[in-house]
Amino acid sequence: MGFIRDKRNSSSSTTTSPCADLRAAYHNCFNRWYSEKFLKGHWDKEECVAEWDKYRDCLSKHLEDKNLSRFLEAEGVKRIPAPISK
């Protein structure tokens, strides 16, 4: 029947796990910046740049899914589909 014999490892580990620490560092920084700066009107300056650069470098090495990596390359993309009307 092929069900059991074909028991290959359907592990759910994903391609970006090697970047987990760098991701956590960036997201922590981002969350702090979002709450403490961006929401309070201090949006003139981008922060967490060093964290982002390291994390992004790691992603570009480990992101295997081509559909995903094209988003990584589209620098500065501004895309949002048609909004829900208010």
Place this chain on the structure above:
Amino acid sequence: MICFLPVSFRDVRQWIILLAFMVLVNCNASVKHKTPNCTMVKAYSQEHTYKHPWERVTSASWRKFADPENKRTLSHILEVDTLNHNLDSKSGKLYTTRAITIHAPGPWFLRKIVGQDICHCVESTVVDAQTRSMQLATKNISLQKYVEVEERIRYDPHPENPNEWTICRQETSIRIKPLSTLASMAEKIEQKCVEKFQQNSAKGREVMERMCKYLEAESSSRGISGRL
């Protein structure tokens, strides 16, 4: 015998898994059925009021997938990676693209048939700090040739109490690629998926409420004035 299954039947299996687990996690569980199924496009809309200010709710939205406690509730979310971001420093708009990897568990035989148990989605977000609005759109990029699911969410200050409450509006549309032989079968399966959809939505709301309470407690213990 799996090898004798018609291709279309396999497609339906993929579709079940995708639908049931891709549907993300927001707002409340009251699903309103908006459009009839005749075109094979389904849309659901939901609304939920958070009794927390917009700033807190949108902070919670960013954090909800990462918090260890939430990870237990949202166990189908495996990874959330930021792929891109762009800050418009003049207008106060923040654009972000994130990849969300979803684990689609299910009976072991389904996994064998489909041959994959994870699904990638891309979430695009824009936050406008001046007008206080946050909009998210999430689409599957895996299995697109069978089905497209798009979830759109926006968080706005609640018109009745704009400084204290937040309204969340969510629309989910499901477009099944034209495979007419699937239509009648798909109809039946969809009813089952709606149940899963409601369960995941309820989980998402639970997580958001918990994050908001956490942020509220954190800000009051720090003695920070302001809305967070």
